[in-house]
Amino acid sequence: MLVEEVAGVPASGPRPRDRRGRRGRRGRRWPARLAVAVAVPFAAGTAVRLGGLESGPLLVPLVSFTPYFATAALLALAVAGLARSRAAVAVMLAVCACLAWCVVPRAVADGEPAPGRPLRLLTANLNGGRGDAATVVGLVRGLGVDVLSLQELTYAERDRLRAAGLEELLPYQVTRPETWGPVGSGLYARYRLRERTGLFRPVGHHMPVAEVALPGGRPVEVVVVHPVAPVPSTVSEWHDGVATLPPAPASGPARILAGDFNATLDHAVLRGLLDTGYTDAAAATGQGLVPTWPMRRFPPLVAIDHVLTDGRAGAVAVRIHDVPGSDHRALFADLRVRP
Numbered sequence: 001m002l003v004e005e006v007a008g009v010p011a012s013g014p015r016p017r018d019r020r021g022r023r024g025r026r027g028r029r030w031p032a033r034l035a036v037a038v039a040v041p042f043a044a045g046t047a048v049r050l051g052g053l054e055s056g057p058l059l060v061p062l063v064s065f066t067p068y069f070a071t072a073a074l075l076a077l078a079v080a081g082l083a084r085s086r087a088a089v090a091v092m093l094a095v096c097a098c099l100a101w102c103v104v105p106r107a108v109a110d111g112e113p114a115p116g117r118p119l120r121l122l123t124a125n126l127n128g129g130r131g132d133a134a135t136v137v138g139l140v141r142g143l144g145v146d147v148l149s150l151q152e153l154t155y156a157e158r159d160r161l162r163a164a165g166l167e168e169l170l171p172y173q174v175t176r177p178e179t180w181g182p183v184g185s186g187l188y189a190r191y192r193l194r195e196r197t198g199l200f201r202p203v204g205h206h207m208p209v210a211e212v213a214l215p216g217g218r219p220v221e222v223v224v225v226h227p228v229a230p231v232p233s234t235v236s237e238w239h240d241g242v243a244t245l246p247p248a249p250a251s252g253p254a255r256i257l258a259g260d261f262n263a264t265l266d267h268a269v270l271r272g273l274l275d276t277g278y279t280d281a282a283a284a285t286g287q288g289l290v291p292t293w294p295m296r297r298f299p300p301l302v303a304i305d306h307v308l309t310d311g312r313a314g315a316v317a318v319r320i321h322d323v324p325g326s327d328h329r330a331l332f333a334d335l336r337v338r339p
Contacts, residue, residue, distance in 0.1 A: 035080040035088035039095070042073050046095045049102060052268025057232035064302045066266040067289055070099035106265060106280075106288025113284075113314025116336035117216045121147045121307060123258040125226075125328035128181055129154030132324040137164040139321055143332050145170070146190045147212055149258040151205070151226040153177045153184040176206035185224045185259070196221065204228045204241035211253055217339030218253055220313075225259030225306075238262060242269045248277030248310040254337050257308040260293075260328060264302050278308040281315035281333040290320050292329040300329060307333040 045062075048054055054063040073096050080088035122145045124136055129152065140148060148170055155177045167173070172193040175186035185206040187193065192213040199209050204227035211219040227241025228234045242263055249255050257278065263270040265280060265288060274280065282288045282303065291300035305328055309315065317334045 031083035032085035032088065035076075035083035035085040036091075038076050039080060039088040039091040042069075042076055042095045043091050045069060046073075046098050049266060050098055052271065054268065055235075057230070057235050060230045060235055060238075060267070063266050064264045064304070066099070066264070067103050070096070070103050073099055102266065103289070106283040107286055109286035110279075110284045113316065113336050114338060116313065116338040117214055119147065119212075119214060119220060119256075119313070119335040119337050120145050120332070121149065121222075121256065121258055121335060122330055122332045123149040123151075123260075123305060123307060124323055124330035125151040125260045125305065125326060126153055126157055126323075127326040127328065128152050129157035129184075131157070131326035133157060133160035133164045133166075135323050136330070137161065137166050137169070139323075139330060139332070140166065140169050143319075145332070146214075147222055147258075148188040149222065149224045150186045150188070151184075151224065151260045152182045153186040154180055155184075158186065174208045174210045176208050178206075182226070185226055187222060187224050189222075191215065194219070199223070200244055200246045202241070203237060203244050207259075214337065217337075220337055221253040221255045223255070223257045223259075225257050225261055227262055229262045239269050242267070242273060245273055247273070250277075254312040255310045256313065256335070257306070258333075259306075260304060261306050262304050264304055270306075274308070277310050279311075279314065281307040281309060281335065282318045282331065285315050285318045287318045287320070292320060292331060294327045295322065295329060296327050305329070305331045307331060307335075309335060313337040 049063060049066055054060050077092035077096055080092050120143060122139060158175060158177050170188035170190050172189045174193050174195045176184055178184035183205045185208055187208055187210050189212050193210040196209040196211060207224050207226055209223045211221050214220050228238050230238040245257060261270060280288060292303050292305040293300055313335050315333050315335055319332045321330045323330050
């Protein structure tokens with residue numbers, strides 16, 4: 001023992017190796033702990049989306065980005081795997097499965113709808129009357145549009161649309177333009193229109209309703225949709241604007257809601273409306289992840305423009321088109337309505 005001490009060799013030889021082993025184990029635990037810390041907010045965000053718990057000026061806009069959140073979750077799952085954290089991997093597998101259940105069906109077509117009368121509908125937000133009128137009329141002509149739903153229609157824009165030849169293609173109209181701003185709306189049609197009132201109490205901008213005398217059967221009811229945007233001062237009004245839209249009817253004319261909903265399919269209030277019996281035309285044709293807004297300094301990020309049909313109508317195809325001057329893309333839906 002004395003010889004070992006004089007020579008400078010510790011009496012207990014394995015101790016340095018134990019210390020290095022403990023340091024190594026602690027070093028390996030930090031990535032696992034970090035992976036768990038990353039998994040926690042993903043689990044919380046997924047719970048908010050699944051439970052429809054978004055509220056207030058922060059969560060309501062954030063829920064719009066659920067598809068991007070789902071992509072980020074896949075990356076977090078890969079990180080958890082590299083960190084060899086079983087807990088984080090288990091949490092992220094559950095998160096990814098739940099988000100896939102929410103998002104993936106929008107990119108998968110449901111199949112052809114039942115045969116019926118064709119109805120080609122175009123909806124476009126004109127950005128306070130700044131959308132290019134010639135482009136809108138060109139889309140109406142080129143796509144053979146039967147019904148045109150316009151939001152943010154001004155008197156000046158209505159005149160430009162008339163000068164571009166819109167009323168020659170769609171001679172019937174129910175319009176509620178304004179001098180400026182986002183409040184005005186309008187409905188144009190190839191077939192005779194009969195305005196309806198008292199169907200619901202609009203909360204937000206003008207939302208006219210009209211029956212379209214579609215040939216070959218009963219008329220079709222079309223609602224121009226445009227609640228206010230969910231900015232911090234109007235989140236409550238935005239919620240009420242979507243929540244008070246008329247539910248899918250059990251009888252009477254088939255009902256179509258078309259316009260700028262200022263909501264994505266991840267918002268609970270819009271999912272509640274769909275649960276009354278509507279189908280989103282873009283999601284039904286595998287186009288539900290194609291973004292429609294914004295179209296200014298950035299590429300479009302979220303899909304807030306929709307065409308909803310009740311159970312007596314369905315979409316054959318949906319296409320998205322740019323409109324110069326507008327911050328929204330126009331949405332075209334080729335529908336079939338049962339007689």
